[in-house]
Amino acid sequence: MWMDALPQAVILTRDGAVTRVNAAAARLWGVTQDRAVGRPVLEVVRRHTLEALLERGGELELEVSGRTLRCTATRDGADGALIVEDVTDHRRREAELREATAVLSHEFRTPVAALRGVLEALEYDMPPELSQNFVRQGLQETERLARLVEDLAVGFRPTRARTLALAEAFTRAERLLAPELLARQAALSFGTDYLVRADPDKLLQVLLNLVENALKYGPAGRPVDVQTAGRGTWVEVCVLDDGAPLSDTDGLFRAHTRGAAATGQGSGMGLYIVRSIVQGWGGQAWAERRDNRNAFCFTLPGVGGLGS
CATH class of the missing domain: 3.30.565.10 (Histidine kinase-like ATPase, C-terminal domain)
Structure with a gap:
């Protein structure tokens, strides 16, 4: 059946009893499809939170055994459906992106401050040799900024x-x-x-x-x-x-x-x-x-x- 090809766990219910579970749901809750049919929802999902979600409809996220599950329930009269998607990897990538943003913000601060100091110094008249020294410093920090920009795409490994x-x-x-x-x-x-x-x-x-x-x-x-x-x-x-x-x-x-x-x-x-x-x-x-x-x-x- 097409439901068994879905990566999400799907449970169909009527009047609080399970009428169908797909293969992903059977794996998630450790129950065979045949044994799940006809049983109360709570006996299959073993969480009052999910039973209540099916009754009212809506969406929530659960932390189960180190995994993040996004649970969505819909109702149509006596019929209901619960769809559960494992979003652990997605949430991890979001956390890594937030962390990468914080790291980049911190790393950009030093070369930007150095460039500001160089530009402020170059506002004043000074001997050509000293001026050239400041220009070299500015170019070096500009190159460092360019490499940090490249790190946006390749991560933070010392490559x-x-x-x-x-x-x-x-x-x-x-x-x-x-x-x-x-x-x-x-x-x-x-x-x-x-x-x-x-x-x-x-x-x-x-x-x-x-x-x-x-x-x-x-x-x-x-x-x-x-x-x-x-x-x-x-x-x-x-x-x-x-x-x-x-x-x-x-x-x-x-x-x-x-x-x-x-x-x-x-x-x-x-x-x-x-x-x-x-x-x-x-x-x-x-x-x-x-x-x-x-x-x-x-x-x-x-x-x-x-x-x-």
Whole structure:
């Protein structure tokens, strides 16, 4: 029968008793079609919510064993029909889209701020060499924005991994963070250089997020140190600040989560983005208390040579 070809579960009823179930409904409720016919609706669907829905008609969503079911009921006198569709994958894609939008919004913020600073600087007369330096910075951030736009179509996996020296990422991060370092009167230091395998822009995003957090939540005027160490075939990078001890450090890496000391506006996505990027290249990201300082750490693939 044509009903058995439908992916949705369908139950037909009359006067509260089942007259027909299709193959999908038989699988969903674990009952054979022959045994379902003639039985009260409640004995088949085993949920008063669905029995009531059939009586009044309408639509609702149910969470059943980790699945999201969209249930639609119609009535025509004594006859009724219940259609149940598994929309779990659809809801998951919607959640991923919302998450991707939040991630993109967060990632766009840094290059946009950098470009604004470059354009503001270029409004003033300055030596040609300095002006050219600002133009180069602007072009570099424009390229970064272009790559982020491409990520709209291909997701957030680090697809442009190459071998680079950590010092390359450190230099870019220090330049972009210069205004914040000056405002906080904080010094930024970096550890031993290593050759690593990573997407340079993703690595920069991780560093910016961690150092910006250290500057925001650590005491003004206190240094922020980026320490490095070899861990077998991996390289460990830790950003240390003198902020107050943190509780539930693992929870800080969840989406839309902010620490107890967080003030002002924020998406709560920074550390979630850090962990997502790091896990994308197979590494780990965590926070711990180290030598009476907060340490936010991550690992990335090392390459034999520099620093080894």
